[in-house]
Amino acid sequence: MDKVDEVAVAMPAPQVNERRPLSMSGWPILGLVLLLTVAGILLIKQAAAGDTSPLIAVGVVLLVVALLLLSGMMAIAPGEARVVQLLGRYLGTVRTDGLRWVLPFTQRRRISTRIRNHETDVAKVNDADGNPIEMAAVVVWQVEDTAKAVFEVDDFAEFVAIQTETAVRHIAGSYPYDSHDDDQLSLRDNADEITGKLSAEISARVLSAGVRVIESRVTRLSYAPEIAQAMLRRQQAGAIVAARKQIVEGAVGMVEAALHRLDAADVVDLDDERKATMVSNLLVVLCGDRDVQPVVNTGSLYQ
Numbered sequence: 001m002d003k004v005d006e007v008a009v010a011m012p013a014p015q016v017n018e019r020r021p022l023s024m025s026g027w028p029i030l031g032l033v034l035l036l037t038v039a040g041i042l043l044i045k046q047a048a049a050g051d052t053s054p055l056i057a058v059g060v061v062l063l064v065v066a067l068l069l070l071s072g073m074m075a076i077a078p079g080e081a082r083v084v085q086l087l088g089r090y091l092g093t094v095r096t097d098g099l100r101w102v103l104p105f106t107q108r109r110r111i112s113t114r115i116r117n118h119e120t121d122v123a124k125v126n127d128a129d130g131n132p133i134e135m136a137a138v139v140v141w142q143v144e145d146t147a148k149a150v151f152e153v154d155d156f157a158e159f160v161a162i163q164t165e166t167a168v169r170h171i172a173g174s175y176p177y178d179s180h181d182d183d184q185l186s187l188r189d190n191a192d193e194i195t196g197k198l199s200a201e202i203s204a205r206v207l208s209a210g211v212r213v214i215e216s217r218v219t220r221l222s223y224a225p226e227i228a229q230a231m232l233r234r235q236q237a238g239a240i241v242a243a244r245k246q247i248v249e250g251a252v253g254m255v256e257a258a259l260h261r262l263d264a265a266d267v268v269d270l271d272d273e274r275k276a277t278m279v280s281n282l283l284v285v286l287c288g289d290r291d292v293q294p295v296v297n298t299g300s301l302y303q
Contacts, residue, residue, distance in 0.1 A: 026073050043056070083109040125173050135221050148210025153208075166205065167201040167205055171197060
């Protein structure tokens with residue numbers, strides 16, 4: 001089990017979930033408001049001309065009802081939602097765009113449900129081997145549950161930013177920058193696996209805030225400036241050793257093939273000493289990083 005999997009993100013269980021309130025299309029209500037307004041004004045004018053107090057009262061009542069109905073109107077744009085509360089109680093969330101109507105005297109809070117990006121600052125942390133590194137990431141997220149986003153945290157956008165930075169620091173400190181073991185994940189060599197674990201941890205941290213993580217990517221990964229040169233030399237040395245190892249393995253194979261073909265063709269009969277000399281010369285020629293100078297032997301093989 002990886003080190004990062006052993007650390008569980010214990011977030012509180014949400015106390016409220018999103019639901020739909022009592023709402024309807026606003027266009028019929030708007031027509032009713034216009035009708036009540038016109039009727040109320042006409043009654044008031046007629047009553048004023050004839051000095052009829054009951055008609056004036058009816059007209060005022062109609063205007064008040066129209067005003068109350070109008071206070072429940074709201075226009076919702078695509079990619080937005082309205083969290084509806086009545087006297088502090090959560091009634092539900094309206095996600096249908098267009099002109100909508102809900103109960104009057106309700107408080108309606110606008111929440112964006114569009115896809116957002118957040119890029120973390122460059123975090124300077126120590127990796128699993130204790131080497132200082134710099135790491136940054138970008139996360140693509142979206143509000144999925146508006147009730148949790150409003151009532152479970154103070155500011156869900158700031159919450160996502162802080163939890164993302166925390167996850168980046170945790171992932172950076174859980175794995176080495178470079179791994180010398182094929183069975184161990186590293187930040188540089190296993191980018192896809194590390195990205196998957198980063199997305200999983202961010203999702204677990206922001207789940208209680210009603211946020212869904214769509215994708216996360218590491219945008220910067222490097223050694224800290226104070227050790228960058230030393231680590232560069234270390235990487236170059238490792239590359240040189242790996243290249244030399246491959247060259248030696250190829251040279252040994254070529255020498256074995258040459259000796260085998262000489263023995264099979266019975267071109268020359270070499271004793272063990274001459275074979276050792278031949279192997280040494282061939283390895284020098286094949287493994288050397290400079291061109292060799294040929295030497296013509298005009299004597300016997302033993303001179």
